[in-house]
Amino acid sequence: MKALKLCAPVFAGLLLAGCGSDDNDVMLETPMPTPPAAEEIMLKVTAVNLTNGQPLSPIGIALHKEGQFWQIGEAASAELETLAEGGDNSGLLGLDVVMMSSSADAPLAPGASQELMLTTESLEDYKLSVITMMVNTNDGFTGLNAMDVSNLAEGDSISMRTHAYDAGTEENTEAQGTIPGPADGGEGFNSAREAMDKVAMHPGVVGNDDGLSSSVLDSTHKFDNPLMMVTITRMK
Structure with missing residues (x-):
């Protein structure tokens, strides 16, 4: 009997310790892990006008996966017609396939860079x-067309020379x-549309110095390939 009297209080204490009220329950919430910040990739595109006397319309650049x-x-x-005849790149940069784009604010003078x-x-x-227009032409343009940049690593650069096209x-x-x-300062x-109506390599400027007396262009407006140097650099 003495053993029972000694153990009963201990057993009762264990029962009381195991029965807590709802008011004393502690709910621990595990915070959700913060997702890592998305990596920011930055591309710098440098365009140099290689011509002697052919200004280029404001340079437009675009990233896209299709088209x-x-x-x-x-x-x-x-x-493209709007760009090649008037230098307006907003239509091309606004195409549905374009994911992101940027445009210069001013034309690119001969020998200058943007x-x-x-x-x-x-x-x-x-x-x-x-994309850009040779503004001293009727419908001449130049640029890079859907160049793959998916494998550019940080610090890598690609340089390309562009050719003259006729819209x-x-x-x-x-x-x-x-x-x-x-x-000329004429119509854009x-x-x-002319009868040919297809994109081709540009035949070049004839000019009044070459006997085309009705032309407003002269030998200073002539150009030869390449038209522009474009360097694409992944900054980060």
Whole structure:
């Protein structure tokens, strides 16, 4: 009996310790882990005008995964026509396939350079296009068309020289009132299309020095390939 009397209080204490009230329950919430911040990738695009006397319209650059801005032998899109005849890049940069874009604010003078930046979280499957008009032409343009940049590592650079293209949307008359650049200050975009109506390599400027007396251009406006040097650098 003495053993029972000694153990009973201990047993009762254990029962009381095991029975807590709901008011004393402690709910511990485990905080959700903070996801790592997305990596910021920055591309710098440097464009240099290599011509002697052919200003270029404000440079436009775009990142996209699908599509091309032009195809040799195919008719130019309305957006390309607007760029090639008047230097307006907003249509091309506003295409549905474009994921992000940037445009310079001013034309690029002969011998000058411009830098543009693009920031993204990934380069997977991305292509870069660069577009500009030779403004002392009827419908000449140059640039890079859907260049693969998906494998660029931090610190890597790619340099490319661009060629002159003819949108095939306006005849190369070089006549007064038909060229938007400083050599004429004439009309830019016109919805009418010439008979050829396909993108091709540009045949170059003829000019009044070459016997085309109706041309507002002269030998100072001539150009040869390449038109522009483009360097793409992954900054981070």
